[in-house]
Amino acid sequence: MKHTISIQVYNHSGVLARVAGLFSRRGYNIESIAVGVTEDPDISRMTIVVEGDEHIVEQITKNVHKLIDVLKVSDISQEDTVDRELALIKVAADTSNRSDILQIVDIFRAHIVDVSEKSVVVEIVGDEQKLEAIIQLLRPYGIKELTRTGKISMVRGSKPQSIPSRRIASA
Amino acid sequence: MAIRLNKDDERRKIKRMTGAQAFVQALIDTDVDTVFGYPGGAVLSIYDALYDAPIRHILVRHEQGAAHAADGYARATGRPGVCLATSGPGATNLVTGIATAYMDSIPMVAFTGNVAQGLLGTDAFQEADITGITLPVTKHNYLVRSAKDLPKVIREAFHIASTGRPGPVLVDLPKDISIAQVDYEYPETVDLPGYKPTYKGHIRQILEAAYAISAAEKPLLYVGGGAVASGAHELLAQLAEKTNIPVTTTLMGLGAFPGTHRLFLGMLGMHGTVAANWAVCECDLLIAVGARFDDRVTGKLDQFAPNAKVIHIDIDPAEIGKNVPVDIPIVGDVAAVLEVLLEKVSPKSANAWLTQVEQWKQEYPLAYDKPETGELMPQEAIETLYKKTAGKAVVAGDVWQHQMWIAQYYKFDNPRHHLSSGGLGTMGYGFPAAIGAAVAKPDAEVWAVCGDGSFQMNAQELSTAATYDIPVKIMIINNSYLGMVRQWQELFFRQRYSNSHLMPNPDFVKLAEAHGVPGVTVKNRAQLEEAVHTAQNTSGPYLIDVHVVPEANVFPMVPAGGALSDMVGIRGRLES
Incomplete structure (x- = not known):
């Protein structure tokens, strides 16, 4: 199954390589990874999406816990979360079909952020399903370029997003 | 070597010195008495500072020797071993020794020189990305970016190497760090919010383990290197004697339980004794103590201890359930956990199970044939x-x-x-x-x-x-x-x-x-x-x-991929 893993790390050089190395040594391909600073400028949050066997992902997660630069790790796949991803999609468009594309963009509450004679660039924010849906609909017009940020997630409600990293340790 | 600054600095024991001198001073302040190493271009300043320092430096003839010697120092004493090499080939020659220590959880701190920071990443002469290379074989590593960080980094490196599940830590020192001027101040404490090993086992889990031991008819202690690392040998002997549970150890666990003890069955696994391997196959409770169910121990995993409930005591939560499903996990330092377990567990007298394993021990001792020619076996x-x-x-x-x-x-x-x-x-x-x-x-x-x-x-x-x-x-x-x-x-x-x-x-x-x-x-x-x-x-x-x-x-031998019950050569030779 697909796992979403949220990791809080110190902003040290090499920390991304340390985390990624624990996935690659088991032959796991990280599907997406999004990194950025948190409310504390010394700390970054990584959101990693990875497909894999539950037992092995759990073992990798435990190893991520052990990294000195890692403060908190949580597998939030089962949590009730807000998930967002941004995509930029360059679609072939001319005067004959531009209005059709605009309609699709409107329905999805996406935006046109660049227009030229032969193309438009669509910006869309949403969860994975929404992104997949608009990509599907735009594909027939000809997608010339596509880039995605990877998913970021936050647990709904007032409780803190992450479980303390050492919860497993005291089990 | 140090020039005193003002009174305030003197009170805080701040001294001005070079990075190389700070390196040596930090080793002294960390109570390092011996360094195994080999000099080279990127560590010349460090070797100059070592020249008249109260630290014994053993000049090896190849850096791999330095890493293994530091490892041997650590295994023999329990204190972290220290090795030092120059950049590039000096650093890469340490790698096998570092990986050796990593796999066996041995405390070690390896120092390497590197090219000056301005040259990092430019394929400069004798440059190697040693922090990158050793990422998967160190518990942690550092690339020192500022000379003032040296005392803190060195203090942390030794702390990380020797606490929790021990392991090697590498500290890479670009050449400009060792010649920079620095106000030396040794930190009094270590502050690592992301590193908090669990020492005390969960009491409810320990009670459950004590109960399982009381209920078991055929219990077996399976002891690994973790028992040595935590200094739990005396507690282990007391536990085995109080409960009359036979003991087998891994290669890494040898010596954690007396080899001549009546309850000792010998090593288990691929070249384990008949008594130890059969006991694993027959036991109804396997108590893993600081061991990690390595493939040389388990043989075919799904036939390992097929009838047993498993208790797993280990300081590393990532080892629990890695290879074998565990019924009662106890995360904690082996000695700390055994101390409580020993108190909670009820005494057990010798039973039919013990008679059985003793009989195997008598009947199938390790054996070999001596040739008639008088040649030495x-x-x-x-x-x-x-x-x-x-x-x-x-x-x-x-x-x-x-x-x-x-x-x-x-x-x-x-x-x-x-x-x-x-x-x-x-x-x-x-x-x-x-x-x-x-x-x-x-x-x-x-x-x-x-x-x-x-x-x-x-x-x-x-x-x-x-x-x-x-x-x-x-x-x-x-x-x-x-x-x-x-x-x-x-x-x-x-x-x-x-x-x-x-x-x-x-x-x-x-x-x-x-x-x-x-x-x-x-x-x-x-x-x-x-x-x-x-x-x-x-x-x-x-x-x-x-x-x-x-x-x-x-012999005996479990062929690769076989189960422990598939042992051959149980009489010291292949049965015809």
Whole structure:
């Protein structure tokens, strides 16, 4: 199954390589990874999406816990979360079909952020399903370029997003 | 070397010095007494600062020797071993030694020089991205970016290496760091919010374990290197005696429980004893103590301890459930957990199960046939060493056949006496590790028992032993083969001995003499006993080249991929 893993790390050089190395040594391909600073400028949050066997992902997660630069790790796949991803999609468009594309963009509450004679660039924010849906609909017009940020997630409600990293340790 | 600043700084013990001096001062403040190393361009300033420092530096002849010697120092004492190398090839030569320590959870701090920060990443002369290279084989590593961070980084490195599940830490020092001026201040505490190992086991889990032990009819203690690392050998013996539970250990666990104890079944696994492996197959409760269910221990996983409930005590939560499902996990330091468990568990008297395993022990002892020609069997050589050293020596083994014979025939009664590369299986480990142990424990009798193949991987350290007159006694179990490779080729590759024959070997005694180390070649038991006696009465290093029967095999044996119940050679030879 697909796992979403949220990791809080110190902003040290090499920390991304340390985390990624624990996935690659088991032959796991990280599907997406999004990194950025948190409310504390010394700390970054990584959101990693990875497909894999539950037992092995759990073992990798435990190893991520052990990294000195890692403060908190949580597998939030089962949590009730807000998930967002941004995509930029360059679609072939001319005067004959531009209005059709605009309609699709409107329905999805996406935006046109660049227009030229032969193309438009669509910006869309949403969860994975929404992104997949608009990509599907735009594909027939000809997608010339596509880039995605990877998913970021936050647990709904007032409780803190992450479980303390050492919860497993005291089990 | 230090110029005092103002009064305020003096009170806070701040001194102005170079990065190299700060490096040495931080080692002194961390109570480092010995460094194994090899100089080079990127660490010249550091070597200059070491020149008149109150730290013993042992100049090895190859950086791999430095890493293994630091490892041997650590295994023999429990204190982190320290090695130092220059940038590029100096650093990469440490890697095998670092990986060896990592696989066996040995505390070590490795320092490497690097090119100046301005040149990092430019393929400068003798540059290697050693923090990148060692990422998967260190517990943590540092690239020092500012000289003022040195004391803090060094303090942290030793803390990380020696606490929790121990392991190697590497600190990379660009050349400009060691020449920069710095206000030295040694931190009083370590502040690592992302690093908090769990020492105390969860009481509810321990109570559950105590209950499971009471309920079990056929319990078995399966003990690994974690019991040695946490110094739990006495508690372990008390627990086994209070509950009359038989004990088997892994290669790394040898010495954590007395090898001559009535409850000891010997090592388990691929070359384990019949009693130990059958006990695993039959037990209804397996108590894993600081062990990690390595594939050389378990054989075929789904048939490992098939009838047993599993208790797993380990300080590393990532080991719990990694290979084998666990019924009662206890995350914590082995000694801390055993102390509570020992108090909570009810005494048990000897039962039918114990009678059963004792019967296996009597009926299927380790065995080998002695040839009528009077040639020495390798097992006999180890038995002779055991007898002549009264089982008290520190024995550093190399890797493969002789490593298994040490494990089988040298009955270690004490922890930190058996040094062996268990996880990585590094040929060439034994001799430099023995040097490290002998430097750490000058009063101990230290033996390096090596294969003729393994010894040649780090034979250059004969110079180190001779230079410092380090009293390491070397026993080469010389069968003119890469013996374990030959054994597998005999058993599984139709006796096609591809590249496993080491003829002609060098004359090891002449090789030793060329380095200034005396030695003797022996070919029978009487000569061997005399040679060991001579070695024991020689103050410095001594080498014994023991010519043994070339085609002896290690038995019993679980063929690769087999279950522990598939053991062959249980009478010391293949049953026809």
